[in-house]
Amino acid sequence: MLIVRCLKSMFKKEETNTNFKEAETIIGPSVKVEGDFAGQGNLIIDGVVKGSVSTDGNLKVGEQAKITASVKADNAFVSGEIKGNMIIKGDLELTNTAKVWGDIEAKSICVARGAVLNGKFTMTGTKGDEETKETKQPEEVKIIEEDAEKIS
Amino acid sequence: MHIYIYDYFLNQKKYDKIVAKIETRITDLGLQGKNCHVGPLKSLKSIVTEELKNNPTTIIAIGDNKTLNEVVNAAKDSNIIIGIIPIGNNNSIADTLGITDEDQACNVLSARLIERIDIGVINNNYFIANAKIATQGTVMEINGKYTIEPTGDGEVEIINLNTSTQNSKINPNDGLFEIFINVNQKKLMSSTNEQSFIQTNRVIINNLKHNQFLIDNAVEIPTPVEIGVIKNKLSVIVGKERGF
Secondary structure: OHHHHHHHHHHHHHHHHHHHHOOOEEEOOOEEEEEEEEEOOOEEEOOEEEEEEEEOOEEEEOOOOEEEEEEEEOEEEEOOEEEOOEEEOOEEEEOOOOEEEOOEEEOEEEEOOOOEEEOOEEEOOOHHHHHHHHHHHHHHHHHHHHHHHHHO | OEEEEEOHHHHOHHHHHHHHHHHHHHHHOOOOOEEEEOEOOEOHHHHHHHHHOOOOOEEEEEEOHHHHHHHHHHOOOOOOEEEEEEOOOOOHHHHHOOOOOHHHHHHHHHHOEEEEEEEEEEOOEEEOOEEEEEOOOEEEEEOOOEEEEEOOOEEEEEEOOOOOOOOOOOOOOOOOEEEEEEEEEEOOOOEEEEEEEEEEOEEEEEEOOOOEEEEOOOEEEEOOEEEEEEEEEEEEEEOOOOOO
């Protein structure tokens, strides 16, 4: 049974890495990028980035990475530091070495024990979220109208 | 008609046998054309410019990477088909095009398999394979949007046609070139090779230490440079075992 579990976990690891094997852009640890970095396809960052980062594909932020930028990506796997807001269309995974200072929007999130997250997290694309927003707004308006009647 | 351009270094006596062998083989295959030898009073550029007026079908560079680069640059205003017969040590481009030696090159010319590939442009000079510069003091501005600065000692390589066995996914027909930054980080007991890889079609590169670019392992270009790419510009005769 143990062998089977090990084999399963090995194959799982391969699956998670396959997206990044086909990375079209790699910013290594010994490279500093400044400006609006827009990529198409998968992106791996291990270096220093200042400005903004956006990609249509997946983003992997390595342990040595230091990003001071707003980040947009399809899915993201973060092990390094990010100072800036993040908008992720799909899934966001923060590993135990991840440090994020900024607001995050994502469809789903997975935070490992030890990760640092300082900011507001908004879960996008959920039906309940939209309904609560729609119902809350008219109530607030009613209260204001009642108050206005009392004052008059 | 074929124009065969023999580079200047082939005038050395040690190449006499190889040149004679090539000429015989070309005649045997029925590919004979005009033989032009570069000499002290006749530059490669002037030969190509002169011969292009006669509307030849193919220009064949006989020599190494430098010869091929000079032929491509001399013929950049025309769309002529270019072939190569490699002689000497610096022939990485011919190897990538599937041409390993002079014997096989003659057979490749006979088979006449033509491939169109992108060509890199660096300050109005063409390069076929790559352009290299040291990382020290090098700053790259990509598409006018962001800058990249390597923080260690190593090499920046702009690759159009991949002549090494690594990075097999580099495509010379995609209208893009690849920037490959290789930095060697020395630590107390060991050293690590850190790599970065970016695809683009335009970059401006300056080197604050006035290092020069080396294009196609042959020609030096001073910085700053603007590098672009022209899609499918070069028609070249290739072998079946080409690396793309």
